[in-house]
Amino acid sequence: MEQHHPKQMVLVGFIQASNCSNYPGSWRHRDGSDDFLLPGYYQHIARTLEKGKFHLAFVDDRLAMPDRYEDSFAATVEHGIRTVKLDLGPVVTAMALATEHIGIGATYSTTYHTPFHVARLFATLDHFSGGRIAWNVVTSLNDSEAMNFGADAHPPHDVRYDRADEFMETAFGLWDTWGGEALVLDRSEGRFADPSRVRRLDHSGEWFNSRGPLTVPRCPQGRPVIIQAGQSGRGREFAARWGELVFVIVPTLEACRSHRTTIREQAAFQGRDPDSTIVSPAVYVVVDETEDRAREKLQELKALAHPMDSVVLLSEVFNYDFSVHPLDEPLSDDMLDSISGLRGFLDRVTQRSAGGNPSVQDFIRFSARGTLDELPTFAGTPEEVADGLENWFQEGACDGFVLAATHIPGAYEDFVEMVVPELQRRGSFRADYEGATLRENLGLDRPGAWS
Numbered sequence: 001m002e003q004h005h006p007k008q009m010v011l012v013g014f015i016q017a018s019n020c021s022n023y024p025g026s027w028r029h030r031d032g033s034d035d036f037l038l039p040g041y042y043q044h045i046a047r048t049l050e051k052g053k054f055h056l057a058f059v060d061d062r063l064a065m066p067d068r069y070e071d072s073f074a075a076t077v078e079h080g081i082r083t084v085k086l087d088l089g090p091v092v093t094a095m096a097l098a099t100e101h102i103g104i105g106a107t108y109s110t111t112y113h114t115p116f117h118v119a120r121l122f123a124t125l126d127h128f129s130g131g132r133i134a135w136n137v138v139t140s141l142n143d144s145e146a147m148n149f150g151a152d153a154h155p156p157h158d159v160r161y162d163r164a165d166e167f168m169e170t171a172f173g174l175w176d177t178w179g180g181e182a183l184v185l186d187r188s189e190g191r192f193a194d195p196s197r198v199r200r201l202d203h204s205g206e207w208f209n210s211r212g213p214l215t216v217p218r219c220p221q222g223r224p225v226i227i228q229a230g231q232s233g234r235g236r237e238f239a240a241r242w243g244e245l246v247f248v249i250v251p252t253l254e255a256c257r258s259h260r261t262t263i264r265e266q267a268a269f270q271g272r273d274p275d276s277t278i279v280s281p282a283v284y285v286v287v288d289e290t291e292d293r294a295r296e297k298l299q300e301l302k303a304l305a306h307p308m309d310s311v312v313l314l315s316e317v318f319n320y321d322f323s324v325h326p327l328d329e330p331l332s333d334d335m336l337d338s339i340s341g342l343r344g345f346l347d348r349v350t351q352r353s354a355g356g357n358p359s360v361q362d363f364i365r366f367s368a369r370g371t372l373d374e375l376p377t378f379a380g381t382p383e384e385v386a387d388g389l390e391n392w393f394q395e396g397a398c399d400g401f402v403l404a405a406t407h408i409p410g411a412y413e414d415f416v417e418m419v420v421p422e423l424q425r426r427g428s429f430r431a432d433y434e435g436a437t438l439r440e441n442l443g444l445d446r447p448g449a450w451s
């Protein structure tokens with residue numbers, strides 16, 4: 001299949017509603033701030049990324065503390081291992097109200113929320129932001145999340161995606177219960193809206209029933225931009241069906257290119273234009289004016305890791321308590337089969353530990369969970385970082401990047417001050433926002449309205 005190469009890359013900021021980024025050690029950084037329970041903290045990050053003309057500031061989510069390890073929250077709370085996650089509704093509202101151009105994305109789970117609630121929330125946010133909202137569709141990870149929402153156990157992996165498919169059909173249907181130009185607002189005639197341009201959905205399915213209509217008029221983008229990051233076979237199929245921004249975690253340029261090819265082929269197979277999928281890997285960037293200073297910075301950042309970070313986050317992501325096994329004993333086939341967390345992640349560990357089943361130590365080593373090695377890290381001068389990013393981009397591995405923070409807000413500030421101008425100088429990143437809505441800025445079509 002012909003590989004399409006966009007001229008300029010898409011940039012996304014990867015944010016957590018907390019003072020702890022993907023990298024759990026980040027909160028210990030000396031330049032971190034303690035005001036992460038206040039809106040100004042998130043507004044500063046959004047404004048910084050907007051200054052750098054980022055397409056999107058996106059906030060991830062998890063509906064429980066990482067407490068699978070030793071069936072306890074103690075290590076998580078003691079060491080601040082992604083302990084806090086504020087509710088994203090107010091967080092993204094604060095970010096949207098402090099900015100004018102940048103897209104704002106929020107993660108909502110199809111396993112623990114309902115389509116009517118999510119459709120209504122995102123339609124409202126899209127109105128408030130003038131059409132700048134994106135939804136990261138996830139199916140969630142583990143039993144801890146299940147138990148916070150009244151269930152005993154997290155549903156099996158593929159069942160979650162079947163449910164998610166129906167969730168999307170329902171949400172899309174609800175956004176479409178309002179046709180174009182339904183609002184009349186004629187005060188003198190007393191006519192609020194045209195009933196012939198509003199309809200019920202009457203969805204009745206295996207997982208959801210929702211009648212509609214939605215109580216929010218059609219939103220500026222028609223529907224929010226859909227973000228998806230499934231990595232497993234079933235997850236990629238889902239991403240290729242629904243995802244417009246497709247995020248990925250990959251160790252190498254080749255793996256990224258192969259992932260992008262699969263997503264584009266599957267999207268085409270499902271009747272979509274492959275160019276409507278924007279595939280972007282999560283990366284870390286450590287940048288400074290000289291090579292020596294960048295190297296020092298990297299060492300300083302690596303030193304922030306704590307030995308508990310990795311195993312606590314592995315237990316969370318695999319929905320499995322790794323504390324019950326000796327570190328160096330290979331895990332049984334049954335145990336590996338029983339892992340219900342991230343399948344793509346599991347494949348990565350088993351592929352790398354060739355020669356028998358992996359031990360807990362292998363999981364720590366090959367997943368690099370909770371360390372800077374978990375994601376590709378571009379470290380060096382602004383020129384070197386730009387070279388590295390451009391290489392992936394020009395080799396057709398990706399359409400853009402999701403910048404994860406090594407420390408907050410410094411990683412975003414450094415990138416905007418040093419790397420963005422270099423990319424702009426080379427013409428591989430745009431000089432300014434071109435459209436009003438996120439869809440326009442990403443070159444994505446706006447879904448047409450019925451009338």
Ligand SMILES: Cc1cc2nc3c(=O)[nH]c(=O)nc-3n(C[C@H](O)[C@H](O)[C@H](O)COP(=O)(O)O)c2cc1C
Pocket residue numbers: 059060061062107136137138139140141228229230231232233234235236247248249282341342343344345402
């Ligand atoms: C960049 C990126 C961000 C993600 N953000 C979240 C998130 O906020 N919440 C969540 O539960 N899962 C998140 N995920 C996990 C994915 O939704 C997906 O479950 C995972 O990549 C594994 O794929 P699979 O579900 O097909 O096994 C993210 C994944 C990536 C690559």
